Amino acid sequence: MHDTKPFFLRDPWVYDQNKKRNLRQDARLGFDTRALHAGFHPLKNVEQFRAFVPPIVQSMTYPYPSFEKFPDYIYGRSKTPTVSVLEERLAALEGGESAVTAGSGSQALFNLIFTIARPGDNIVTTLNTFGEGYKQAATIFPERCGVEFRFVKEFSEPKAWDRAIDQKTRLVWVETPSNPCLQVTDIAAVAEVAHAHNVPLLVDNTTATAALQKPMELGADIVLLSLTKFLAGNASVLGGAIVGPEDLVEDIRWNTTEFVGAILQPFEAWLMLQYLETLSLRMERHSANAQKVAEFLAAHPKVKHVNYSGLPAHPHYELACRQMKAHGGLLSFVVPGGMQGAATVMNSLELIVHAVTFGTSRTICMHPRTITHEHMTQEERDEAGIDDGLIRLSVGLENPEDIIADLDQALARL
Numbered sequence: 163m164h165d166t167k168p169f170f171l172r173d174p175w176v177y178d179q180n181k182k183r184n185l186r187q188d189a190r191l192g193f194d195t196r197a198l199h200a201g202f203h204p205l206k207n208v209e210q211f212r213a214f215v216p217p218i219v220q221s222m223t224y225p226y227p228s229f230e231k232f233p234d235y236i237y238g239r240s241k242t243p244t245v246s247v248l249e250e251r252l253a254a255l256e257g258g259e260s261a262v263t264a265g266s267g268s269q270a271l272f273n274l275i276f277t278i279a280r281p282g283d284n285i286v287t288t289l290n291t292f293g294e295g296y297k298q299a300a301t302i303f304p305e306r307c308g309v310e311f312r313f314v315k316e317f318s319e320p321k322a323w324d325r326a327i328d329q330k331t332r333l334v335w336v337e338t339p340s341n342p343c344l345q346v347t348d349i350a351a352v353a354e355v356a357h358a359h360n361v362p363l364l365v366d367n368t369t370a371t372a373a374l375q376k377p378m379e380l381g382a383d384i385v386l387l388s389l390t391k392f393l394a395g396n397a398s399v400l401g402g403a404i405v406g407p408e409d410l411v412e413d414i415r416w417n418t419t420e421f422v423g424a425i426l427q428p429f430e431a432w433l434m435l436q437y438l439e440t441l442s443l444r445m446e447r448h449s450a451n452a453q454k455v456a457e458f459l460a461a462h463p464k465v466k467h468v469n470y471s472g473l474p475a476h477p478h479y480e481l482a483c484r485q486m487k488a489h490g491g492l493l494s495f496v497v498p499g500g501m502q503g504a505a506t507v508m509n510s511l512e513l514i515v516h517a518v519t520f521g522t523s524r525t526i527c528m529h530p531r532t533i534t535h536e537h538m539t540q541e542e543r544d545e546a547g548i549d550d551g552l553i554r555l556s557v558g559l560e561n562p563e564d565i566i567a568d569l570d571q572a573l574a575r576l
């Protein structure tokens with residue numbers, strides 16, 4: 163009866179590294195211009211909206227033009243207009259073909275894996291991933307879906323990635339710089355290894371953002387984003403996205419999201435569109451402030467170790483300088499005295515807030531051992547560098563002298 167094929171149950175995505183990507187029309191525009199205009203331009207979207215700011219379309223269902231014809235938007239579980247503007251903008255910023263959003267970054271990762279992996283398949287990654295990602299990899303997917311995760315130890319060694327990949331590998335997943343230890347992985351080198359096996363590379367670009375790092379230009383096929391962090395910049399939105407080839411994005415949208423409804427809502431998408439307008443300005447300032455704070459901590463006698471790729475002592479300083487425009491706003495450091503030492507410092511902070519997230523305009527600290535990485539075994543934590551005295555610091559946009567003064571007085575209590 164209907165003149166188009168059913169809107170759900172698309173063909174599953176099949177990765178083909180030789181398939182040419184469609185170059186986006188806005189690819190010729192600079193990054194800052196895309197952050198302002200991609201997906202919506204007041205003069206080009208007049209048919210749809212006559213407005214300067216993209217409107218919030220809060221409707222969750224859309225009228226059919228006739229019995230036989232499907233509308234462009236059908237129902238809120240698949241896509242809605244304000245969210246589509248955001249998806250276009252995220253794809254443009256990462257340089258990908260297309261994007262699909264989700265209710266959180268963790269949900270975006272889950273949707274991707276759930277869409278592409280089947281029982282018996284495996285995914286190759288490392289222990290250098292965010293806490294919920296590790297939990298999905300270590301327990302949820304292996305125990306409930308029969309998908310194996312292989313954690314590469316020598317992640318700086320392309321051969322180690324090569325050894326872990328086999329016929330059943332569906333994805334190689336790299337988080338760089340990683341949360342919370344700011345480990346840096348060579349995206350181009352891992353892409354080369356993955357592609358030699360015709361396996362796609364996923365890069366989690368949450369900590370750097372596209373303002374500082376372009377994984378797709380270095381060979382990544384798919385990008386994972388938590389919108390909750392620097393992309394929003396103030397902890398007022400929870401959201402996530404997968405950027406990648408259009409056929410993968412449509413597989414996720416129609417074969418997973420449409421059935422479970424784990425979507426981003428229009429108001430959150432609208433907020434994100436406002437916040438993205440200042441992304442590159444914010445990332446520049448976060449990076450400049452973090453550099454000063456990292457240098458202060460590295461020179462402090464009470465600090466055992468600092469993880470920040472902007473310090474020449476970082477094991478991958480040169481790679482990070484090549485791969486990233488600046489080193490970002492996230493760092494972590496180890497204080498003596500283990501858990502007690504961390505508690506003393508964190509309880510003494512007066513300006514810096516103790517909370518679970520990062521990428522906010524206000525400086526935040528968090529204790530990975532007890533909060534985000536508590537599920538790891540001690541052996542895994544040792545390997546990943548999650549010391550009992552490790553404190554993660556997301557350096558905000560305050561005057562850096564004030565952040566440093568707060569840390570200085572707190573460290574003096576040790």
Ligand SMILES: Cc1ncc(COP(=O)(O)O)c(C=O)c1O
Nearest residue numbers: 266267268292341368388390401
């Ligand atoms: C690197 C990274 N990716 C993804 C996520 C997941 O994001 P969300 O908190 O939006 O689920 C996080 C959260 O901490 C993260 O640190």
